[in-house]
Amino acid sequence: xxxxxxxxxxxxxxxxxxxxxxxxxxxxxxxxxxxxxxxxxxxxxxxxxxxxxxxxxxxxxxxxxxxxxxxxxxxxxxxxxxxxxxxxxxxxxxxxxxxxxxxxxxxxxxxxxxxxxxxxxxxxxxxxxxxxxxxxxxxxxxxxxxxxxxxxxxxxxxxxxxxxxxxxxxxxxxxxxxxxxxxxxxxxxxxxxxxxxxxxxxxxxxxxxxxxxxxxxxxxxxxxxxxxxxxxxxxxxxxxxxxxxxxxxxxxxxxxxxxxxxxxxxxxxxxxxxxxxxxxxxxxxxxxxxxxxxxxxxxxxxxxxxxxxxxxxxxxxxxxxxxxxxxxxxxxxxxxxxxxxxxxxxxxxxxxxxxxxxxxxxxxxxxxxxxxxxxxxxxxxxxxxxxxxxxxxxxxxx
Amino acid sequence: xxxxxxxxxxxxxxxxxxxxxxxxxxxxxxxxxxxxxxxxxxxxxxxxxxxxxxxxxxxxxxxxxxxxxxxxxxxxxxxxxxxxxxxxxxxxxxx
Numbered sequence: 001x002x003x004x005x006x007x008x009x010x011x012x013x014x015x016x017x018x019x020x021x022x023x024x025x026x027x028x029x030x031x032x033x034x035x036x037x038x039x040x041x042x043x044x045x046x047x048x049x050x051x052x053x054x055x056x057x058x059x060x061x062x063x064x065x066x067x068x069x070x071x072x073x074x075x076x077x078x079x080x081x082x083x084x085x086x087x088x089x090x091x092x093x094x095x096x097x098x099x100x101x102x103x104x105x106x107x108x109x110x111x112x113x114x115x116x117x118x119x120x121x122x123x124x125x126x127x128x129x130x131x132x133x134x135x136x137x138x139x140x141x142x143x144x145x146x147x148x149x150x151x152x153x154x155x156x157x158x159x160x161x162x163x164x165x166x167x168x169x170x171x172x173x174x175x176x177x178x179x180x181x182x183x184x185x186x187x188x189x190x191x192x193x194x195x196x197x198x199x200x201x202x203x204x205x206x207x208x209x210x211x212x213x214x215x216x217x218x219x220x221x222x223x224x225x226x227x228x229x230x231x232x233x234x235x236x237x238x239x240x241x242x243x244x245x246x247x248x249x250x251x252x253x254x255x256x257x258x259x260x261x262x263x264x265x266x267x268x269x270x271x272x273x274x275x276x277x278x279x280x281x282x283x284x285x286x287x288x289x290x291x292x293x294x295x296x297x298x299x300x301x302x303x304x305x306x307x308x309x310x311x312x313x314x315x316x317x318x319x320x321x322x323x324x325x326x327x328x329x330x331x332x333x334x335x336x337x338x339x340x341x342x343x344x345x346x347x348x349x350x351x352x353x354x355x356x357x358x359x360x361x362x363x364x365x366x367x368x369x370x371x372x373x374x375x376x377x378x379x380x381x382x383x384x385x386x387x388x389x390x391x392x393x394x395x396x397x398x
Numbered sequence: 399x400x401x402x403x404x405x406x407x408x409x410x411x412x413x414x415x416x417x418x419x420x421x422x423x424x425x426x427x428x429x430x431x432x433x434x435x436x437x438x439x440x441x442x443x444x445x446x447x448x449x450x451x452x453x454x455x456x457x458x459x460x461x462x463x464x465x466x467x468x469x470x471x472x473x474x475x476x477x478x479x480x481x482x483x484x485x486x487x488x489x490x491x492x493x
Contacts, residue, residue: 157445157446160406226489226492245464245486249466335444352400
């Protein structure tokens with residue numbers, strides 16, 4: 001089994017050729033949009049909310065993420081845009097991205113003198129980068145070159161038996177073939193952390209899982225709140241999920257059965273082959289940002305049958321806006337069967353007793369290989385919406 | 399055949415409805431040689447859980463072979479099990 005991808009200078013394999021416009025801070029978002037509007041298809045602003053009032057570790061995380069999005073193999077070339085007084089220097093971000101060998105430009109108002117010059121130079125650079133990218137051709141790669149992110153959302157009790165074990169079946173195939181898979185959302189490990197920790201071959205890694213959940217637990221306890229209503233969400237509860245333990249036990253099915261290789265930090269680059277857990281936010285606009293920065297080439301997104309299954313192209317789940325992380329949607333619940341045309345893979349046959357997890361898993365793997373080879377997902381075919389993604393933040397804001 | 403409900407682990411004391419199930423219906427779930435038959439005493443919505451055996455107050459509700467919460471009421475076999483009669487032990491900063 002193989003897919004067709006683009007070999008990058010650093011040895012990574014891209015599956016899309018996105019010219020990425022990366023704002024160094026939220027103040028540069030508008031310039032990125034202006035340039036993208038003029039430069040046209042293939043040029044995408046990666047908008048986010050990084051302000052200049054975050055402190056210490058939150059800025060370290062943000063720098064990692066901004067750099068990581070530029071280093072993502074789907075970014076064929078990048079333009080880093082800044083004001084000049086951005087808390088994370090546009091030049092530093094550009095230098096870190098350039099280390100991968102891909103074309104990078106940096107434009108700041110401070111250096112160029114004014115806003116209009118940044119925009120007009122940006123348009124020229126972006127069009128040139130797009131033209132150069134059009135000359136690149138795909139070549140075959142085996143499963144060991146896959147870096148897949150897996151996520152679930154709009155969960156109900158069918159998720160644990162449909163989309164999640166199906167994604168898990170694919171994770172097992174990819175990891176056993178020497179590839180890489182990553183999943184995240186620490187709050188959705190609460191109550192299932194002991195099971196994931198047992199899957200770590202190295203006890204120190206198992207401890208990292210327990211520690212990550214303990215930190216999340218502490219945040220809940222410090223806040224003096226019941227997580228019910230947030231985890232599980234009101235929609236989850238309507239779908240039959242009663243407690244975070246029940247949701248977590250279903251959610252980890254998407255990580256398959258292979259051993260856990262390591263726990264990485266939010267936005268950290270995937271360090272090698274295997275299965276990784278990213279300690280991070282369960283808030284989708286934050287989670288997607290972290291996973292894209294890890295170097296994942298695409299993400300599967302498994303749905304239950306609640307209202308989110310009927311979102312179609314609605315960007316509320318950050319499914320349509322990040323060009324460097326194509327999203328493939330899986331539907332679990334036969335109750336939402338009228339939504340099948342809006343999903344890439346239907347797993348409801350498992351619930352109806354007409355298909356097995358392995359049968360749907362095989363179909364999912366084949367679809368993933370096609371998407372990696374350039375086939376647009378259902379989400380990619382819809383008009384893009386430029387949602388401003390969010391930095392994960394643990395410290396105070398001033 | 400379209401199953402009415404599913405038992406996920408033989409240690410479980412709840413099953414999950416895979417169809418809209420009505421009060422009075424008899425439902426049999428089986429897994430690895432374990433077979434449990436329950437007469438539903440309440441309507442059970444698709445995707446929701448019902449008790450396979452009596453679960454006493456503060457006793458664990460078990461699904462996937464794991465405790466997913468504790469009963470906040472005594473729950474008889476065939477009853478709907480959800481936020482009204484069980485609660486999470488995790489993420490309880492309110493307690």
